[in-house]
Amino acid sequence: MFNSKEHSHTRLNILTGDWILVSPHxxxxxxxxxxxxxxxxxxxxxxxxxxxxxxxxRSDGTVNPAYTDAYVFTNDFSALLPDTPDGGENxxxxxxxxxxxxxxxxxxxxxxxxxTLPVMQEEAIVKVVQLWKKEFNDLSQNEHIxxxxxxxxxxxxxxxxxxxxxxxIWASSSVxxxxxxxxxxxxxxxxxxxxxxxxxxLDVELQKKERIVVENEHFVALVPYWAVWPYETMIIxxxxxxTVTQFTAEEEIAxxxxxxxxxxxxxxLFNVSFPYSGGMHQAPVNDGAHPEWxxxxxxxxxxxxxxxxxxxxxxxxxxxxxxxxITPEMAAATLQQLSTVHYSIQ
Amino acid sequence: MFNSKEHSHTRLNILTGDWILVSPHxxxxxxxxxxxxxxxxxxxxxxxxxxxxxxxxRSDGTVNPAYTDAYVFTNDFSALLPDTPDGGENxxxxxxxxxxxxxxxxxxxxxxxxxTLPVMQEEAIVKVVQLWKKEFNDLSQNEHIxxxxxxxxxxxxxxxxxxxxxxxIWASSSVxxxxxxxxxxxxxxxxxxxxxxxxxxLDVELQKKERIVVENEHFVALVPYWAVWPYETMIIxxxxxxTVTQFTAEEEIAxxxxxxxxxxxxxxLFNVSFPYSGGMHQAPVNDGAHPEWxxxxxxxxxxxxxxxxxxxxxxxxxxxxxxxxITPEMAAATLQQLSTVHYSIQ
Ligand SMILES: O=P(O)(O)O[C@H]1O[C@H](CO)[C@@H](O)[C@H](O)[C@H]1O
Ligand SMILES: O=P(O)(O)O[C@H]1O[C@H](CO)[C@@H](O)[C@H](O)[C@H]1O
Numbered sequence: 001m002f003n004s005k006e007h008s009h010t011r012l013n014i015l016t017g018d019w020i021l022v023s024p025h026x027x028x029x030x031x032x033x034x035x036x037x038x039x040x041x042x043x044x045x046x047x048x049x050x051x052x053x054x055x056x057x058r059s060d061g062t063v064n065p066a067y068t069d070a071y072v073f074t075n076d077f078s079a080l081l082p083d084t085p086d087g088g089e090n091x092x093x094x095x096x097x098x099x100x101x102x103x104x105x106x107x108x109x110x111x112x113x114x115x116t117l118p119v120m121q122e123e124a125i126v127k128v129v130q131l132w133k134k135e136f137n138d139l140s141q142n143e144h145i146x147x148x149x150x151x152x153x154x155x156x157x158x159x160x161x162x163x164x165x166x167x168x169i170w171a172s173s174s175v176x177x178x179x180x181x182x183x184x185x186x187x188x189x190x191x192x193x194x195x196x197x198x199x200x201x202l203d204v205e206l207q208k209k210e211r212i213v214v215e216n217e218h219f220v221a222l223v224p225y226w227a228v229w230p231y232e233t234m235i236i237x238x239x240x241x242x243t244v245t246q247f248t249a250e251e252e253i254a255x256x257x258x259x260x261x262x263x264x265x266x267x268x269l270f271n272v273s274f275p276y277s278g279g280m281h282q283a284p285v286n287d288g289a290h291p292e293w294x295x296x297x298x299x300x301x302x303x304x305x306x307x308x309x310x311x312x313x314x315x316x317x318x319x320x321x322x323x324x325x326i327t328p329e330m331a332a333a334t335l336q337q338l339s340t341v342h343y344s345i346q
Numbered sequence: 347m348f349n350s351k352e353h354s355h356t357r358l359n360i361l362t363g364d365w366i367l368v369s370p371h372x373x374x375x376x377x378x379x380x381x382x383x384x385x386x387x388x389x390x391x392x393x394x395x396x397x398x399x400x401x402x403x404r405s406d407g408t409v410n411p412a413y414t415d416a417y418v419f420t421n422d423f424s425a426l427l428p429d430t431p432d433g434g435e436n437x438x439x440x441x442x443x444x445x446x447x448x449x450x451x452x453x454x455x456x457x458x459x460x461x462t463l464p465v466m467q468e469e470a471i472v473k474v475v476q477l478w479k480k481e482f483n484d485l486s487q488n489e490h491i492x493x494x495x496x497x498x499x500x501x502x503x504x505x506x507x508x509x510x511x512x513x514x515i516w517a518s519s520s521v522x523x524x525x526x527x528x529x530x531x532x533x534x535x536x537x538x539x540x541x542x543x544x545x546x547x548l549d550v551e552l553q554k555k556e557r558i559v560v561e562n563e564h565f566v567a568l569v570p571y572w573a574v575w576p577y578e579t580m581i582i583x584x585x586x587x588x589t590v591t592q593f594t595a596e597e598e599i600a601x602x603x604x605x606x607x608x609x610x611x612x613x614x615l616f617n618v619s620f621p622y623s624g625g626m627h628q629a630p631v632n633d634g635a636h637p638e639w640x641x642x643x644x645x646x647x648x649x650x651x652x653x654x655x656x657x658x659x660x661x662x663x664x665x666x667x668x669x670x671x672i673t674p675e676m677a678a679a680t681l682q683q684l685s686t687v688h689y690s691i692q
Contacts, residue, residue: 002433002445008426009434010520012442018523021425021446029423030405033507037383059376077375079367079662079669080354087348088355094547095571096358099348100367151661159658161379168661174356176667177364201440225441277661300664312505315497315514315623316425318646321522323425 005327013226014189014197016181020228021323024330036308039156041273043114043163052164054111069127071108072135072169078104080172082144102172103139107131109165116154116165116273118263118342125256128167129247132280137245139171140285147175147284150244155275157302157310167279175284182281183290190292196240198294211332214261214340218254221262223332228322230304230311231269231331233262235297242283242293261340266301268338276301351673359572360535360543362527366574367669370676382654385502387619389460389509398510400457415473417454418481418515424450426518428490448518449485453477455511462500462511462619464609464688471602474513475593478626483591485517486631493521493630496590501621503648503656513625521630528627529636536638542586544640557678560607560686564600567608569678574668576650576657577615577677579608581643588629588639607686612647614684622647 002009010019051058054066060076080102088098109128110120117125132150139148152167153160175183189197205211205222213221213233221235235258241247247255266274277300283293304311304325317323339346348355356365397404400412406422426448434444455474456466463471478496485494498513499506521529535543551557551568559567559579567581581604587593593601612620623646629639650657650671663669685692 002431004433004435004443007430007433007445008447009430009443009445014440014442021518021522022443023425025427026423026425031507033505034502077372079369079372081371084353084355085348087350087353089350091550092546094360094550096360097350097355097368097571099353099355101354147666149662149666151665153658153661156380159379159660161377170662170666172367172666176367178664178666200438204437204440225443277664279661279665281665298665312499314505315499315625316495316516318524318623319497319625319627319644320493320495320516320518320524 005329010321011226011328013224013228014201015185015226016178017185018181019321020226021321022327023323023325024327026325031305031309033312034309036157036310038272038307039163041163045112045114047113047164050113050162050164052106052108052162052166053113067108067111069124070110070131072105072131075104075106075168078102080104080170082142098174100173101144102170103142103145104171105135105139105169107135107167107169109167113164116263116267117152117259118267119344120165120260122253122256122260125259126252129244129252129255133245133247133252135169136243136282139169142171143286144173145171145285146287147172147179148282149176149279151277151279153277155273157275158277160275175287179281179284183284183293186292186294196292196294198236198296199240202236202238210329213265213332213335214258216254216258218251219258221258223328223335225328227328227331228313228324229300229302230324230326231266231301231335232328233299233335235259235262235299237295241295242290243285243295244280244282246295262299264340264342265335265338266299268343269334270303270307271343272307274301275303351675356667357572357674359570359574360547361531361572362524363531364527365667366572367667368673369669369671370673372671377651377655379655379658382503382656384618384653385509387509391458391460393459393510396459396508396510398452398454398508398512399459413454413457415470416456416477418451418477421450421452421514424448426450426516428488444520446519447490448516449488449491450517451481451485451515453481453513453515455513459510462609462613463498463605464613465690466511466606468599468602468606471605472598475590475598475601475605479591479593479598481515482589482628485515488517489632490519491517491631492633493518493525494628495522495625497623497625499623501619503621504623506621521633525627525630529630529639532638532640542638542640544582544642545586548582548584556675559611559678559681560604562600562604564597565604567604569674569681571674573674573677574659574670575646575648576670576672577612577647577681578674579645579681581605581608581645583641587641588636589631589641590626590628592641608645610686610688611681611684612645614689615680616649616653617689618653620647621649
């Protein structure tokens with residue numbers, strides 16, 4: 001008889017409409033491939049060579065102020081620029097392009113070079129949440145901006161080129177691919193059921209409890225049923241809101257709390273500063289009402305077996321279909337039993 | 347005025363319908379991030395500890411025969427198995443899964459442990475092409491198989507756990523995501539124009555010559571207009587065929603030739619055994635006629651700036667939209683002027 005703990009199967013990602021392949025029995029294969037070097041992690045609170053530390057000079061000559069809380073500025077190497085001229089080409093529908101403008105920002109989470117979200121004080125993370133709200137609000141005043149992507153690449157294995165705790169914001173003049181997919185799926189559901197897709201999904205998950213990692217009054221962190229990265233998680237707000245700007249002061253604190261708890265569990269998994277790319281998904285802006293949209297945050301961590309062996313999304317995954325080895329339920333069970341107190345102070 | 351060499355823009359991938367973001371000015375940013383270790387590459391022709399070398403024992407106890415040409419066997423750690431029971435679940439369209447069966451095969455390209463495609467003899471690569479044809483044909487006799495993915499992960503940075511020259515075949519009971527997208531796009535075009543999408547695209551590219559990397563009588567290797575990996579390429583057959591089984595003896599030789607030439611150029615780019623994940627896309631099987639389908643091969647190499655600095659597809663790319671820095675035209679110009687003679691024998 002079919003058993004999802006043992007047998008290969010596909011699962012539907014209800015947010016994108018894509019399917020992922022799960023091959024549970026495959027964790028048994030021995031690993032003789034690439035082992036990552038562990039980045040050194042004995043950072044000082046202030047690094048004179050770091051272009052994000054307070055008081056230091058950036059590559060464009062600007063000197064960072066002596067900031068004490070979360071601090072934001074425009075990326076010196078923005079992938080999107082506000083003054084891009086309109087244009088593009090369309091050769092018989094075969095060569096098709098279109099100019100894209102936007103604004104890229106960098107958010108330092110803390111003046112302290114040695115910290116990361118899981119080891120920051122909760123009050124300091126609340127300041128980060130408040131700055132995210134403010135930035136989202138400010139950027140959306142620009143009517144050319146259609147979507148605001150808030151994210152963090154953590155760890156050098158995730159392409160992060162500076163270990164100073166920071167995230168990024170890329171605001172673009174069109175709605176990116178993943179958000180277009182999520183809008184369609186959420187819209188279809190909302191129009192049929194007059195309820196957000198993620199509210200309905202949360203109801204099922206809160207009843208089953210199998211994939212919940214940590215929960216508070218306002219937010220739930222869980223391993224989604226369709227997770228593709230080994231320890232992928234999502235934070236979903238219990239209240240159906242469209243964007244981060246709608247969170248109350250109480251929700252700001254609850255979000256900071258669950259962010260700290262989830263990332264502590266991550267660090268405790270392999271006793272290492274756990275790499276991931278994470279970020280919020282929320283409604284497009286300057287694009288009419290989006291009552292279907294339900295704010296959430298995705299975390300995509302690459303590690304699979306240990307602090308140095310990651311999951312490779314390569315040949316089959318790139319050419320054919322995303323694929324994972326351990327089941328989302330196995331990953332959730334592991335994350336559930338980990339402490340929310342960071343290993344460095346246990 | 348808008349200039350695609352300088353200004354950010356999006357480009358349409360006509361095969362998937364997805365858009366990619368190009369930020370040409372971004373190559374100017376300095377890189378202080380992760381630098382990959384170069385894998386040692388002084389391999390012997392025979393390695394007694396390699397489970398793919400002729401005469402050696404594999405993990406399931408089987409002893410490889412003393413094979414002399416391309417050699418194929420069933421993967422000892424297959425992600426897809428033929429005897430998976432039918433099953434799955436569907437909870438209100440929110441938790442949806444379905445069992446998936448299939449067959450995974452490993453193809454050793456050569457008995458010689460020290461080789462790779464670019465340094466193999468052309469005649470030996472022809473044997474690989476012939477074995478791909480035979481495998482595709484044999485696997486498609488199984489009516490449960492709906493798609494056959496032939497691919498290679500080259501280099502440990504691409505998750506390849508054994509440097510012995512080899513590729514894989516994953517044959518599945520449903521059509522994977524990327525292939526579903528490519529079928530839809532090709533079908534739409536074919537029904538409207540009575541010509542394959544890639545024939546029309548090839549006409550434009552052969553006229554412009556800007557993105558052609560190497561060409562022979564039967565195949566073209568080019569950097570697609572919508573390439574997302576820095577040095578991504580495609581091989582497209584000039585003749586509109588659905589699968590590898592339709593190639594003539596002459597086309598088998600021409601494919602071996604262009605494979606050797608393209609991978610030599612790749613190795614010559616940074617004077618290193620160039621990592622990539624590459625593989626064929628072709629029509630689904632046991633699924634009716636697919637006259638719209640046009641055989642092609644994709645190559646996705648991760649390196650960007652040097653033998654040790656890759657492009658990271660992380661936060662923005664995972665959460666929002668695929669993004670590249672150098673333009674496809676810059677990449678094509680670089681690949682064009684490289685020799686097709688391997689650096690090790692120049
Ligand atoms: O089967 P292999 O070569 O050991 O595994 C490699 O290729 C597979 C197919 O792309 C991936 O799923 C694995 O993550 C990768 O390590
Ligand atoms: O801008 P950064 O942090 O230097 O760059 C990093 O994040 C970007 C956004 O995900 C990626 O495009 C880069 O490949 C990565 O190295």
